[in-house]
Amino acid sequence: MVSNDYVHGYSEREASRLCDQANTLEELLHSDTKYPAGSKVLEAGCGIGAQTVILSKNSPGAQITSIDISGESLNLAKKRAASEGVKNVEFSVENIFDLPFDEESFDHIFVCFVLEHLKEPVKALSNLRRVLKSGGTITVIEGDHGSCFFYPETEEAVKAWNSLIEVQARLGGNSLIGRQIYPLIKQAGFSDIAVSPRMVYSDSSRPHMEEGFVRRTIIPMVEGVRENAIETGILDADTFDRGIEDLHRTAAEYGTFNYMFFKGVGRK
Template sequence: MPSLKSHDYVHGYSERESARLNDQANTLEELLHSDTKYSPGSAVLEAGCGIGAQTVILSKNSPKAKITSIDISEESLNLAKERAARDGVTNVEFRVENIFDLPFEDESFDHVFVCFVLEHLKEPVKALASLRRVLKKGGTITVIEGDHGSCFFHPETEDAVKAWNSLIEVQARLGGDSLIGRQVYPLLKKAGFSDIRVSPRMVYSDSSRPHMEEGFVRRTIIPMVEGVRESAIEMGIIDVETFDRGIEDLHRTAGEYGTFNYMFFKGVGRK
């Protein structure tokens, strides 16, 4: 049985990371979630809910669905419960569970939702197959992943690119794959799903879009890169000076003459 440990999460579990995840979810809510709504009474499994940043959006969009949100990290689930309570969420049950060893009976759920999870797993197809087992025949799975290889920005400096690529390399060495967005279709297909449809969701930022500059670049992207600073340096991927100069240059992409572009991929399949 594949193993999944809470400490495998490349970005860590700091308060700053929790804030980053919340900023990311809030900034991208319309782009990623506006077309995900589940009918009243539907049984929905959210796999890898983390601190509940996506959970509260799911609940808001489908207030009469019955949502079960699981995660391997009890610490993250406690934060998710606190956030859900603050937001008045009443249709979600939180449980500590392993995506590779689900305790649910076959065909327990009408829908499955997975967001920013597969990139952290060594065996994403096995995870999807495990989720397929608990999905009812004819039920749907929704998978959302980013792709760090889709990123480009201005000004593009050598140091900024090296800092960005250090994030990709750290995640790869930890067994994840931050280029997984482009693989959503083949992963779902290999796991046995049908009627698969994948739609790219592009984020573009410049100074005419201050909401994206602040919410996505300054408060989501840059903190995500900064979060691997210690690991990248310890692994010998990049030196301190280059990394820190790279972060300075990435901040310029959210300046008056900067731009930033990134692609997410949303896939929906059926059992």
């Protein structure tokens, strides 16, 4: 099942954050994701299309079907794709647990930042395996909030960060899922599995990462759970706000920030 709420919300700011994240991490996460011309690719959980545009650019000859459970997000994805001149993608509102496609319909499947929001990730992967051709591949990318460490590290900053983890857990998701990519893919019945960690490191010598990842991706992601964290008593408003202030210091002259993504590929 999909968790009751998307932990980051569907605001315009969240849409901008997702695009900033995709653009900043394009080389790190997607430089080795390219599909042959003529192959049929299913992107499961495309959201607003931030990753879709990159997939299309990397594999212009592939036929991509991008699905999402949110019609609102899919409309944004269509607009984004049109603005970027994307020609090889079809969009459809679908549920990952109730796919309308025949067995062995796709040569490849791509899943990015989706499993963390699902209560039954193995079931989702197993269902995707059904529509994958024999010998076809699945690519899964997830972050792991437990891999995060930064300087300066204050008690308030750590509490603000951990509130994000707890809010997502209460909504039925798992923001620590990155470390589970290998066992999840294996439990879903795939073979030839290879998982590679992709570390993001930021300091003032890397202003692109400070701006694109820390200020425009990480901090807005934490800020997005402020209301929920306060209302549920996870954290009081003053502590949360001081934590956000301290997280901004990690993107200042003497700050550093580290985070780990995991990319797994398996074969049917």
